[in-house]
Amino acid sequence: MADTVPGTRASAPVLGDLSPDCTADDLATADDLGLQLVRLVRLTHHAKQQFTGQDPVERANYALLAALTHTGPLRANALAEAIHADPSTVSRQVSHLVGLGWLERRADPTDGRACVLAPTAEGHRVFAAARAHRTRLVLTLLRDWPETDRRTLVHLLTRFNAELESYQGEPE
């Protein structure tokens, strides 16, 4: 599936100067991984598109609730940073979720201007339901996989995410 088209891959000429100390196999692996990552993003995007409307928790809102349930209550700016989003974006989404009654603004006792954000009981419930829905989908997709493979994928993907995340902190 990778390099059936001549002149396309051009590994040697184009990629040859990437790093002196990596083999052609290394390059091929990295190249494939890039390919699959792009494909995954496309596929998930498309999947989200299809489920729009039927799932009550929109994608972005989901990220907010997930972050808050993971780390506990956060201030708006901290939340924005946690999900790698702009504070303005988070602000609007928070307003929305507060309007739905899924999120609660509590005054920070230590700083009057700050708001600490936390999911309400209803927020927790809705989020858990959405999460279950997602998990159900994953289970369906992986129904024929041996458990070890699933675990391995999770493990490697987690590590990859960590690499990516830390890289974004210091691109150098």
Place this chain on the structure above:
Amino acid sequence: MADTVPGTRASAPVLGDLSPDCTADDLATADDLGLQLVRLVRLTHHAKQQFTGQDPVERANYALLAALTHTGPLRANALAEAIHADPSTVSRQVSHLVGLGWLERRADPTDGRACVLAPTAEGHRVFAAARAHRTRLVLTLLRDWPETDRRTLVHLLTRFNAELESYQGEPE
């Protein structure tokens, strides 16, 4: 990193009715995978954001070129289907790429109204460069990984993509 917040996971009560024949471990794995997938999408999205402008090949254009170099020349509709996008979107993007001289419209000999799309030499060159750039990034991210792990990740991710893709064809 997963379930440190009590009351959040709620695997047993919430996810208990997913499938009778899967263990709690299965659930936890699937749940984690869902989490990591969402995280990955977010991270890659953010990364794209940062590189916007410096990379000459925009994300969508990249997908077009990738599909064409993979499968060979395609008609517009076939291309749209290949990348899971709307024909209208593809049409505009194609116009853009043709304007840049990276894509070529050839009349289909078998059907006068159809256009077969193929990258130009320059298109191939630009795409290869972008691809090399991406590969370089992946190599950097995985520089400390053993090669076997990289291979395993690619393998499992490819399979996962295949599952997802075929699932989208027939959601039932």
Place this chain on the structure above:
DNA sequence: CTCCTTGGTTGTGCATCACAACTGGTTGCG
């Protein structure tokens, strides 16, 4: 009291994309 810092919100504009309506070439049937 004043100025500066900091947390958060709103204004504005851009980019992406899908749905739907439309144009024009193609083929089949009377």
Place this chain on the structure above:
DNA sequence: CGCAACCAGTTGTGATGCACAACCAAGGAG
């Protein structure tokens, strides 16, 4: 031959999601 159904592709329109920047408001230092 000519009209009708059809199909490939394009354009109009609107929705969405997001970031940058300007803007308020609440501390805190002097």
